[in-house]
Amino acid sequence: MPSHEFQSHDHSHCVSDAMNAALLHCEKNSLKFTPVRQRVFEILLSEHKAMGAYDILEILAKEGMGSQPPVVYRALDFLGTHGFVHKIEKLNAFVACEHPGSDHDPAFMICRSCTKVVEMEGSPNSEISTAAKSMGFEVEAIVVEAEGLCPTCQDTE
Amino acid sequence: MPSHEFQSHDHSHCVSDAMNAALLHCEKNSLKFTPVRQRVFEILLSEHKAMGAYDILEILAKEGMGSQPPVVYRALDFLGTHGFVHKIEKLNAFVACEHPGSDHDPAFMICRSCTKVVEMEGSPNSEISTAAKSMGFEVEAIVVEAEGLCPTCQDTE
DNA sequence: GAGGGCTTGATATACTATAACAGTTCATAT
DNA sequence: ATATGAACTGTTATAGTATATCAAGCCCTC
Known part of the structure; x- marks a missing residue:
C-alpha cells in the first residue's frame, strides 16, 4: 500500500x-x-481532509445523532485520547489517524490548495527532540504541521 | 548572551x-x-510568554488605544507578516520573535507549567522538510511546537 | 488640493470550545 | 434481582477566538 495518500x-x-484497527483496539x-463515536470516526475517515467540529456536527445532526457541540467535541476527545484522530492546530480541525493503535507524535503535510492532510511516515521529529533536550527542555508532545503544495496541486499551478 | 531564555x-x-531591530527594519x-503596532509589540516583548489577543486588547483598552478586537488583530497581523511576532497555534496565542528581521521557520518549546515559550535555535526543521520533499510535497511554512517542561519546572516537580 | 492607498474606529457577527447539570445506560457487587 | 456507581448522552448556556464590513481620518504624491 502506497504511503502517498495525496495520489489517488x-x-x-x-x-x-x-x-477495523479501531474496533479491535477498543475491544x-x-x-x-459507541455509535456516535464510530460515526464521527467514519465521517473523518471518509476523506483525507481535516474537518471542523461543526462540519461534523452538521452531518450528525442530519442523521439525528445529536445536534449540540458537546456531542461532537466529546466524541473527538475520545477519539483523540485513544489515537484514532488528530487535531490540526493550524486549522482548528480534525483528521482521522492513519496508524491507529500505535502511540506516536504525528507530523502532517497540509495542502493549501486541495486541503488534503496526510500524516508523514516515520515521525521525523527526532531532530526537534534532540534540539530541545540540548537546552534541557523535556518534550512531552510535539505539534508538527507543514503547509504547502501536494504533488498533484504543484502540477496544476 | 545565553540562548536559554528559560533561565533568568x-x-x-x-x-x-x-x-531596535524592528524599528530599523521598518525604517x-x-x-x-504605528503607535498601536509598537505598543502591541512591546506588550508581547515584556515576557517570554504567549498572550492571547484579548489579553493584549485589555491592556490596550486601559491605555486608550483601541478597545475592539480588530485593532489588536490587525496589529498582530502586521507584526506577524513582518516576522516580529509568531502565533503559537496550540495556544491560540502570540509571542514576540526573538530574531526579528531574519526570515525563518521557528520552532517553539512551550512549558506547560510556567507557560514560558522559547524559540529554538537554528530552526531544527530540516528533517521534516526532507521527509516532506521525499513524498513530493512542497513545504512553504512549518509549525513546530513542543510542549513539555522547561529546566526550571522539571526541578520543582 | 484632489486622489488614492493605508490605517484606525466601530458595529456586528461568525467560528471554535467548554462548563454544568440532568437523565440514561450498563456492568458489577451485593 | 436490585442497588450502586461509572461512563455516556442530551441540553442549555456561555466563554473564548477571529473576521467581515463600512465609515472616517491620515499621509503621501502628483
Whole structure:
C-alpha cells in the first residue's frame, strides 16, 4: 500500500483498515466505541481532509445523532485520547489517524490548495527532540504541521 | 548572551534589542510602525510568554488605544507578516520573535507549567522538510511546537 | 488640493470550545 | 434481582477566538 495518500488510491482500504484497527483496539481495551463515536470516526475517515467540529456536527445532526457541540467535541476527545484522530492546530480541525493503535507524535503535510492532510511516515521529529533536550527542555508532545503544495496541486499551478 | 531564555537573564536586552531591530527594519522597508503596532509589540516583548489577543486588547483598552478586537488583530497581523511576532497555534496565542528581521521557520518549546515559550535555535526543521520533499510535497511554512517542561519546572516537580 | 492607498474606529457577527447539570445506560457487587 | 456507581448522552448556556464590513481620518504624491 502506497504511503502517498495525496495520489489517488484505493480509499476504501484506508477506511476499512482504520475502522477495523479501531474496533479491535477498543475491544482489547474495553473501550466503548459507541455509535456516535464510530460515526464521527467514519465521517473523518471518509476523506483525507481535516474537518471542523461543526462540519461534523452538521452531518450528525442530519442523521439525528445529536445536534449540540458537546456531542461532537466529546466524541473527538475520545477519539483523540485513544489515537484514532488528530487535531490540526493550524486549522482548528480534525483528521482521522492513519496508524491507529500505535502511540506516536504525528507530523502532517497540509495542502493549501486541495486541503488534503496526510500524516508523514516515520515521525521525523527526532531532530526537534534532540534540539530541545540540548537546552534541557523535556518534550512531552510535539505539534508538527507543514503547509504547502501536494504533488498533484504543484502540477496544476 | 545565553540562548536559554528559560533561565533568568537580563531581560531588558531582549526587549531593547528586538525593538531596535524592528524599528530599523521598518525604517529600511518603509513600513509604518504605528503607535498601536509598537505598543502591541512591546506588550508581547515584556515576557517570554504567549498572550492571547484579548489579553493584549485589555491592556490596550486601559491605555486608550483601541478597545475592539480588530485593532489588536490587525496589529498582530502586521507584526506577524513582518516576522516580529509568531502565533503559537496550540495556544491560540502570540509571542514576540526573538530574531526579528531574519526570515525563518521557528520552532517553539512551550512549558506547560510556567507557560514560558522559547524559540529554538537554528530552526531544527530540516528533517521534516526532507521527509516532506521525499513524498513530493512542497513545504512553504512549518509549525513546530513542543510542549513539555522547561529546566526550571522539571526541578520543582 | 484632489486622489488614492493605508490605517484606525466601530458595529456586528461568525467560528471554535467548554462548563454544568440532568437523565440514561450498563456492568458489577451485593 | 436490585442497588450502586461509572461512563455516556442530551441540553442549555456561555466563554473564548477571529473576521467581515463600512465609515472616517491620515499621509503621501502628483
